[in-house]
Amino acid sequence: MTRWTLTRHVTSGGGLDRDDGPMMDASCIDPARFAGQSDDWILSQPIGAGRSGEARLDEVRLGDWFELQTAASDEPGLDTVVIRGDVGRFSHIGGNLASGQIMVDGNVGDFLGSAVGGNRTGLSGGRIVVSGNAGSHVGHRMRRGEIWIGGDAGDFLAAHMVAGTIAVAGSAGPDLAIGMRRGTVLLSEMPELPSGRFTAPIRSRYLFGSLISVPEMSFFQQGCASIDRLIHRLCGEWAISRRGDRAVGGQGEVVSGIDR
Amino acid sequence: MEVSIAPVNGVAIESEFAEAFDMKATRVIITGHDRQWALDGARAMTGFATSVIACGIEMAIERELSPAETPDGRPGFAILAFTVSGKELEKQIPRRIGQCVLTCPTSAMYAGIQGDKSVHPKRIPMGKTIRYFGDGHQISKVTYDDAYPRGQRFWRVPVMDGEFICEHDVGRVDGIGGGNFLLLGDSVDAVSTACRAAIDAMGKLPGIITPFPGGVARSGSKVGSKYPALFASTNHAFCPTLKNATETLLRDDETVAMEIVIDGLSFDAIAESMKVGIMAACEVGGGNGLLRVTAGNYGGKLGKHHFHLAEVMQ
Numbered sequence: 001m002t003r004w005t006l007t008r009h010v011t012s013g014g015g016l017d018r019d020d021g022p023m024m025d026a027s028c029i030d031p032a033r034f035a036g037q038s039d040d041w042i043l044s045q046p047i048g049a050g051r052s053g054e055a056r057l058d059e060v061r062l063g064d065w066f067e068l069q070t071a072a073s074d075e076p077g078l079d080t081v082v083i084r085g086d087v088g089r090f091s092h093i094g095g096n097l098a099s100g101q102i103m104v105d106g107n108v109g110d111f112l113g114s115a116v117g118g119n120r121t122g123l124s125g126g127r128i129v130v131s132g133n134a135g136s137h138v139g140h141r142m143r144r145g146e147i148w149i150g151g152d153a154g155d156f157l158a159a160h161m162v163a164g165t166i167a168v169a170g171s172a173g174p175d176l177a178i179g180m181r182r183g184t185v186l187l188s189e190m191p192e193l194p195s196g197r198f199t200a201p202i203r204s205r206y207l208f209g210s211l212i213s214v215p216e217m218s219f220f221q222q223g224c225a226s227i228d229r230l231i232h233r234l235c236g237e238w239a240i241s242r243r244g245d246r247a248v249g250g251q252g253e254v255v256s257g258i259d260r
Numbered sequence: 261m262e263v264s265i266a267p268v269n270g271v272a273i274e275s276e277f278a279e280a281f282d283m284k285a286t287r288v289i290i291t292g293h294d295r296q297w298a299l300d301g302a303r304a305m306t307g308f309a310t311s312v313i314a315c316g317i318e319m320a321i322e323r324e325l326s327p328a329e330t331p332d333g334r335p336g337f338a339i340l341a342f343t344v345s346g347k348e349l350e351k352q353i354p355r356r357i358g359q360c361v362l363t364c365p366t367s368a369m370y371a372g373i374q375g376d377k378s379v380h381p382k383r384i385p386m387g388k389t390i391r392y393f394g395d396g397h398q399i400s401k402v403t404y405d406d407a408y409p410r411g412q413r414f415w416r417v418p419v420m421d422g423e424f425i426c427e428h429d430v431g432r433v434d435g436i437g438g439g440n441f442l443l444l445g446d447s448v449d450a451v452s453t454a455c456r457a458a459i460d461a462m463g464k465l466p467g468i469i470t471p472f473p474g475g476v477a478r479s480g481s482k483v484g485s486k487y488p489a490l491f492a493s494t495n496h497a498f499c500p501t502l503k504n505a506t507e508t509l510l511r512d513d514e515t516v517a518m519e520i521v522i523d524g525l526s527f528d529a530i531a532e533s534m535k536v537g538i539m540a541a542c543e544v545g546g547g548n549g550l551l552r553v554t555a556g557n558y559g560g561k562l563g564k565h566h567f568h569l570a571e572v573m574q
Contacts, residue, residue, distance in 0.1 A: 077406040099410065125411065127404050144411075146404060165401065184401065204422055207368065210332040211414060211425070213405040235333075251397065 001077035004034050004042065006066040008085025023109055024048045026090040027116045028062065031079035031100030031126075039068050047090075078126070082219050083108075088135070092116050094128040097145065103219040107132035110154070113147045114140035121162060123147065129215045131224045136173065139166045142183070148215050150224040158185045161252060165212075169226035180245045180252035188230050190240045190256040198244035198254065206239035206255055233257025265570050268539060269546030271553060275570055278440045278534070278555035281563030283312075283342040284349050285435030285525055286384050287372030289325065290361055291336035301364035302337040305356045309341075310472050313492060317352040318342045318437060318523050320469035331370045332425070338372050340469045342435050342523040346382060349432060354389045357426065362390055365421050371430035376408055380431025387415030387426035394418055400428075436565050439468075439522035439530035442480065442498065442554045443541055444514045450549025451516045454541040458520055461540035467529035468522050480519045483558050495556070514551055527565055534572045 006029070028045040043063030062068075066083075079100035087093065088107040095116035112134045113123035123142040129150075136154035139147050143162040148169075155173035158166050158180055167186040176193065177185055186209075190201060214231050217223045233239075234257045241255045265273040290305065292298030302321050309319035322338040330336035343349040361367050369386055377383065391398045394417040402411035413428035443458070445451040459475035462468065470476070485493035496502050497509040498517040510517065520537060524530035538553050555569055 076409070078404065078409045101404070125402075144402060163400070182399070184399075207332055207423065207425055208401060208414070208416060211401075211403060213403045251399075253399070 001075055001079060002031070002035065002070065002072045003080045003082060004031070005069040005071070005082045005084065006062070007069070008066060008083075008087065009064075022048075023089055023091045024060070025092050025116070026062075026087065026109075027092040027095040029081055029083070029093055029102065030096050031081050031102070032098060033096070034081065035079060039070055043068055080219070084221075086132075088133075091135070094126075094147075095119070095122050097123050097128065098125040101127040101129065101215075103215070104128070104130040104132070105220045105222075106130075107151070108134050110135035110137050111140060112138045112149075113142050113145070114138070115142075123164060127215060129219075129224075129227075131220045131222065133170070139164070139183075142166075148227055150226045158183065158252070161185075167212075167227065167230060169224075169230040177245060177252060177254055179248050179250070181248065181250045183252045185252070185254045186230065186234060187254065187256045188233060190242070190254070193242055193244070193254065197247045198242040199246070201240045201242050203238050203240055203258075205237065206234055206241070206257075209234035209239065230257070265573055268542035268553075268573070271542040271546045271550050273538065273542075273569055273573060274552060274554035275568075276555040277557050277560075277569065278438070278567040279557035279560060279563045280436050280438035280440075280530065280565040280567065282565075283318075283344060283435040283437040283523065284346045285340065285342045285433050285523070286349060286353065286430050287322065287525075288339050288341070288353070288357075288386070288430055289330060289336050289370040289372045290339065290364075291325075291330045291332055291334040291368045291370070292364070293334065293366035295324075295335040297364060297366045298335045298337055301361050301367040302339055304360035304364060306339060306471075307360070309356075310477075312342070312344050312348075312437070316343065316348055317356075318469070318471040319356075320471045320475075322469055323463070323466065332368055334368070340435075340467075340523065340525070342437050342469075342471075344437075346432055349384050353384050353430075354386065357386055358390055358393070362393065362417070362419070362424050362426075368425040369427060371427045373431040373433055374407065375431055376410055376412070378410075380433065382432035383429040384432050385429050387413070387417075387428045390424075390426050391415040391417060399423075433525060435523060435525050436527060436530055437523045438563055439524060439534060439565075439567055440519055440556050441534055441538055441569070442517050442519045442556060443545070443550060444498075444510065444517045444552040444554065445545065445550045446513050446515055447549050448516050450545060451518050453548070454545030454550040455518050455520060457544035458537035458541040462520075462522070462533045462537045465529070465533050465536060467526060468524040468533045470520055470522055472521055475520060477519045477521055478517075480517070480556060483562065509554075511552070519556060527567075530565075531567055531572050534567060534569075538569075538573065 115122040121143040129148040133151035152170035160179040325336040399416040480495040481492040
């Protein structure tokens, strides 16, 4: 197992990290891509080179924004990229992830785990965990794998999702699960969903909740108690589920717990 | 070479060996909303699974699992299964899940052999085939952790009490079948009591099962028959009613013989269980009608695993 820890510089050049700065494509952050590469090679990877990135920052490298620490061990486990510091202006993190995990200790930008550029699918395996909030279009066209968000998620969460699991401990924005084919969205509270697209709520025991392997929270400096609470709710006696998006013939499920 | 073995609690231990052979094995876990449903499913799945001769598979409950030991935190049972070939295991397990576990209210089915393809490349299908019962409404879910970095797949099949959760497949491992020992005594009561004491003690051990009724077989067999179509027939040398009619291995005061047959995941597990079982039987049966302990073999020609009582009892 190898762990790469990317820590945001306190200041970065060009003022591109200001709150109203352009969203930068960070889809190059991928444990499978990093495996076997030197630290210099990893830090030389371009940011914003993705075709869907709002900024065209081909000359900006990962090393311009992050410091890297690499730790390898013979212990079995998932290859992991840990991102420390706020990356709220970085998009498409985990869009190419197929195995391993990405742990973001902070907020993250749009298109988390979503299809990059012209790709048909986004996240196709492995796990992404965010301790803070995530932007819009999380899990767009994701096909497999898990996304865990300790805070809130923006609009179009799980839009056109093909399969996999997204868990949001906080709230989700509008247009949740639009065009969802299959897969699971786990939420603390059941949001309003259009009745034409999703079945009426069903109350049942959600046994699969007890099989979900909760992410290792020790990667986060403050932990992430909200995700623990979410799973605790889902493993209760009853849960609420709705199926959809029926407008596209989807059989995805949106599930929330009920207070015990 | 004849080796003398010290009697245990006055019961003679014969210098014989049990002859066992290679088998293919796996372990599955069944859980239920409560202990009764889990037990009902486990009993159904392990029914008609005493001998590969006609059942195709040998299965039994290995042990009861507490909720803390099961994947979904419910009461459950671990079941061991043994066949003579991997192909037979691939046939029998899905068939029994489909008819005996899927049908059992509140049940769920999980792999009891930990590790993915990288650990156990040979796999026995479970949810992989049962999922089609869902008629397209089944849901596949994959979870990730350090033990399953490539993911562990489960199937959720809609059924009338909710969902039947079934793990995709389970690893196949090597096993050994045919470990045994025979208890001989002067009455049915004496040998039955000794057998039950042995089975109770052996039931606490991991990695073995005794698949016959109550863990005991009374129809020990020999290889071959006067009827050409049969390849096994009654072991007449231990039949008390034939004592004066055929060559016998029973002594004058021995009127009953019962055999405990053991399948296990390793040689050591079977050997340990034989020792524990014999000790328990002798503890209860010594002075109460249990007269002798021996073991069954076919002259060493049937299987490569030989459990010599002299070594087992050390």
